[in-house]
Amino acid sequence: MNENFIQINGISKHFGNVKAVDDVSFSIKEGEFFSLLGPSGCGKTTLLRLLAGFEYPTNGNLLIDGSDITALPPDKRPTNMVFQNYAIFPHINVEQNIKFGLRKLGLTDDEIKKRVDDVLALVKLEGYEERFSGQLSGGQRQRVALARALVRQPKVLLLDEPLGALDKKLRDEMQLELRTLQKEIGITFVFVTHDQQEAISMSDRVAVMSEGKIQQLSAPNELYKNPENIFVSDFIGETNFLKASTKSKDGDQINVAIEDLGDFKVKNNLNIPENSSDVVCSVRPESMMISRDKSDWDICLEAKINQTSYLGEMTRFYVEVSGINKVITVSSQHFDNQSFENNSCFISISLEDISLLQKK
Amino acid sequence: MNEKNNSLLVYTLIYFGFLYIPVLFLPIFSFNDANYMSFPLAGFTTDHYEEMWSKRNLHKALWASVKVGVVASVVSTAIALLAAKAFVRYKFRGQNVSYGAIMMPFLIPEIILAVSILIIWINLGFPLGLVPVTIGHILFCTPFAMLILIARIEGFDFSLEEASRDLGENAWGTFYRVSLPLYLPGIIAALLLSFIISFDEFILAFFLSGSDATLPMYMWNQMRFVKKLPHVLALGAVIIVFTTFIVLLAFWLRNVGQGKEKKDIAIKL
Numbered sequence: 048m049n050e051n052f053i054q055i056n057g058i059s060k061h062f063g064n065v066k067a068v069d070d071v072s073f074s075i076k077e078g079e080f081f082s083l084l085g086p087s088g089c090g091k092t093t094l095l096r097l098l099a100g101f102e103y104p105t106n107g108n109l110l111i112d113g114s115d116i117t118a119l120p121p122d123k124r125p126t127n128m129v130f131q132n133y134a135i136f137p138h139i140n141v142e143q144n145i146k147f148g149l150r151k152l153g154l155t156d157d158e159i160k161k162r163v164d165d166v167l168a169l170v171k172l173e174g175y176e177e178r179f180s181g182q183l184s185g186g187q188r189q190r191v192a193l194a195r196a197l198v199r200q201p202k203v204l205l206l207d208e209p210l211g212a213l214d215k216k217l218r219d220e221m222q223l224e225l226r227t228l229q230k231e232i233g234i235t236f237v238f239v240t241h242d243q244q245e246a247i248s249m250s251d252r253v254a255v256m257s258e259g260k261i262q263q264l265s266a267p268n269e270l271y272k273n274p275e276n277i278f279v280s281d282f283i284g285e286t287n288f289l290k291a292s293t294k295s296k297d298g299d300q301i302n303v304a305i306e307d308l309g310d311f312k313v314k315n316n317l318n319i320p321e322n323s324s325d326v327v328c329s330v331r332p333e334s335m336m337i338s339r340d341k342s343d344w345d346i347c348l349e350a351k352i353n354q355t356s357y358l359g360e361m362t363r364f365y366v367e368v369s370g371i372n373k374v375i376t377v378s379s380q381h382f383d384n385q386s387f388e389n390n391s392c393f394i395s396i397s398l399e400d401i402s403l404l405q406k407k
Numbered sequence: 408m409n410e411k412n413n414s415l416l417v418y419t420l421i422y423f424g425f426l427y428i429p430v431l432f433l434p435i436f437s438f439n440d441a442n443y444m445s446f447p448l449a450g451f452t453t454d455h456y457e458e459m460w461s462k463r464n465l466h467k468a469l470w471a472s473v474k475v476g477v478v479a480s481v482v483s484t485a486i487a488l489l490a491a492k493a494f495v496r497y498k499f500r501g502q503n504v505s506y507g508a509i510m511m512p513f514l515i516p517e518i519i520l521a522v523s524i525l526i527i528w529i530n531l532g533f534p535l536g537l538v539p540v541t542i543g544h545i546l547f548c549t550p551f552a553m554l555i556l557i558a559r560i561e562g563f564d565f566s567l568e569e570a571s572r573d574l575g576e577n578a579w580g581t582f583y584r585v586s587l588p589l590y591l592p593g594i595i596a597a598l599l600l601s602f603i604i605s606f607d608e609f610i611l612a613f614f615l616s617g618s619d620a621t622l623p624m625y626m627w628n629q630m631r632f633v634k635k636l637p638h639v640l641a642l643g644a645v646i647i648v649f650t651t652f653i654v655l656l657a658f659w660l661r662n663v664g665q666g667k668e669k670k671d672i673a674i675k676l
Contacts, residue, residue: 101569121572134570138588147584148574199574 049112052077052235053098053203058107059259060093067093069259070106075237075252077112080229082238082246085256086282091239094256095205098237099128112202127196128205132212133188135180141191142176148199166198169228186217197232206238210245222249243283247271255279273316277404280329287332287375291403292324303328303403307371308346313401325406332376334400337364337392344395350375351391355384366394434644442637455641462638468625472606475537475621479544480552480601486545487552487597488590494553495560513550520546521614528615535617543611548601555600555657559593592660599657603650622646 053075060068068090075081083091096102098109100121108117116124127148136144145166149159167173170190180188189209196204206225210218226249229236240246246253247267254264255278263270263279274280277288294302294310301315305328319326341347350366353374362383365374377394440452459465490509494502512520521543528539567589571581587594609623616624626642629635 099569099573101572120577121569122575122577126573128570128573130566130570132564132566134564134566136567136570136585147571147576151575195570195574 049077050074051110052079052112053237054110055094056108056110058094058097058109059105060090060097060102061105066259068097068104071259071261072107073254073261073264075235078233078235080226080236080238080249080251082240082250082253083256084240084243084246084253084282085262087241089256090259091241091256092207095128095207095237095239098203099126099205100124125202126205127199127201127203128207129189129192129196129209131207131209133192133209135183135188135191135195137180139179140176141172141178141183144180144191145195145198147195152199162198162200166194169197169232170194185213186221189213189221193228197234201234203235203237206236208240209238210240211242218245225249247283255282257282274329274402274404275317277327277329277406280402280404285332285376286329289328289330289373291326291328293319293321293326293403296321301403307368307373308348311346311398311401313398313403315403317403317405319403319405323405327404327406329402329404330396330400332363332378333361334397335375335377336395337366337377337379337382338395339387339392341393342395345398346396348394348396349391350394352384352387353390357383364392366392368394430647433640433647437637437640437644439637442634455637458638459641459645464620465622465625465638465642468620468622471537471616471619472622475541475544475612476602476605478541479548479605480598483545483548483601484552484556484594484597487549487556488594490549491553491556491560495557495563496565509553510550512546517547517610518614521611524611525614535615536619537616537621539615540612540619540621543615544605544608547608547611548604551604552597552601555597556590556593559590559596563589596657596660599653599660603653603657607646607650 051074055071055073055075058068058071059066071090071094083094085091093102097104100116100119100123104117108115110116111125136147139147142163145163146159149162154162167176170193172187172190172194175183175187175191178187180191183191189212192209210221210225213221222245225236238246238250247270250267252264252266253270255262255270257278262282263275265273270279270283274283280286281288289308290306291303294304296302296315297312299315300312301319301321302310302312303326304310313328336342336344341349348368350368352364352366354365356363356365358378361378361380363376363378364382365376367374375394435448437455438451438453439448440454441449490505493499494506524539524543524546525535528535533539563586567585568581571585572578576584607623608621609627612621612624613627620628622642626639629639
């Protein structure tokens with residue numbers, strides 16, 4: 048496997064004074080399901096469009112499989128794209144849409160027929176050849192867009208929020224299907240999304256973007272467990288931030304004073320310096336425990352429940368810790384809003400679950 | 408409470424009556440067996456239509472109008488297509504100024520346009536005839552064609568063009584295989600309306616045609632002789648039917664294959 052299948056070297060794209068993509072460099076592996084994740088306006092779509100050739104970079108260069116594609120027009124690149132709105136040609140039917148990109152590949156009629164049949168089977172659209180875009184559901188249109196791109200057997204498939212327009216149930220199904228499909232055909236996927244759950248559940252690796260820069264590039268579980276900065280910690284899943292300041296280091300751990308809670312020793316993966324007040328502690332709601340009685344966890348706090356929201360698979364509690372004017376979010380699968388008398392409870396935190404992060 | 412207010416209906420009927428009753432007199436009198444347009448009707452005849460067919464000068468004028476109309480509609484639609492695409496697709500410096508410049512012949516009095524072209528044409532030493540008429544009609548038709556095409560192109564999803572580029576077509580292939588087929592109803596509508604505008608146009612033709620009469624010029628010339636009036640009525644009736652058909656066709660085509668909300672944009676323009 049080629050570790051540097053797609054190389055993005057110092058890519059910037061400016062629109063007037065706006066730096067949509069700001070000096071970004073990284074590589075994507077061959078056969079990888081790679082996601083670009085970030086809020087709208089973070090530059091993820093611009094980066095994808097730079098790869099497709101719809102935009103040209105202000106600085107930097109792009110390589111796919113060793114050849115420089117920076118200056119190539121879209122029709123000369125080994126990439127194909129699934130558009131956000133699918134962009135199915137409305138004046139021709141499904142079969143003609145799928146054949147659209149085969150005209151210039153110099154295939155025989157038999158080869159074309161085989162490719163079209165194969166890709167129709169792959170996306171489960173047999174029998175829909177004669178339909179027009181207006182006669183298809185959102186999910187079917189998405190499959191046509193996928194088939195139309197895959198039939199050209201690109202080296203890289205680019206996907207621009209292709210599941211955004213689908214309802215939740217269908218989206219969940221398509222996530223699984225896309226993932227299975229990608230493993231089956233082994234083509235490198237570059238997937239753009241603003242939905243962190245989607246990125247985490249589908250990808251081999253995720254690049255979290257904000258303000259034109261990569262904030263963190265890692266495997267989904269790393270992103271969740273070991274966020275490298277406040278932006279990522281906040282963007283991926285939910286979290287509670289607690290003000291803190293660091294004291295002395297102790298091996299790969301460090302002593303911190305968490306505001307209103309006291310001094311604790313926590314892990315220091317990011318190698319944050321001693322005696323810094325520019326730090327916060329992040330604790331995920333689901334890593335904490337809520338209980339009726341006191342526990343023997345590292346930190347156990349008496350608290351009052353302000354509000355609850357019942358989510359089915361879990362209940363989220365918004366609690367106010369006694370003596371601290373701060374609402375903390377805790378989630379639990381065992382308890383719901385009926386479980387506590389007088390709204391009084393205890394919340395417990397294990398020191399392992401505290402991530403220490405540096406402010407910008 | 409539930410009393411129906413009919414005043415709007417009455418107003419509407421009066422309005423349409425005022426608009427269409429004079430036009431309806433033309434076909435009625437064209438079948439009337441008399442040389443004068445007056446009641447009571449003298450009896451039914453198709454003589455005026457037969458007379459119309461036999462006029463050599465009328466054939467000549469018709470042919471002149473068709474030639475001018477075809478060239479003017481094709482050229483103005485081509486110019487309008489490129490301009491409409493640029494106005495919808497791109498934002499550029501001087502956009503409003505150039506838009507205004509193209510729309511200008513739409514706004515300035517036609518007679519001023521006609522006199523200006525006449526003066527320039529004569530000073531350049533060229534003979535009057537169908538060529539300056541055609542040029543005038545191109546200027547005059549382009550804004551109409553552009554409004555129709557802008558309405559069509561505004562509803563166009565440009566990611567379709569990107570998809571075509573992405574699927575291996577170059578710019579020309581994309582235009583031919585994606586943009587053109589999707590713009591086509593708008594293009595045909597623009598062609599038809601430009602043709603009709605040119606076909607009906609009188610003032611520019613009056614100043615610039617010299618001795619090469621177009622059909623409206625021919626009609627105007629005939630009006631001076633009482634005896635020749637009836638066959639002009641017959642011709643007028645034919646032109647009304649023909650024009651109405653083309654305009655309806657153009658309006659229908661303009662909205663073909665567009666969703667409802669896009670139709671609203673077209674109407675606004």
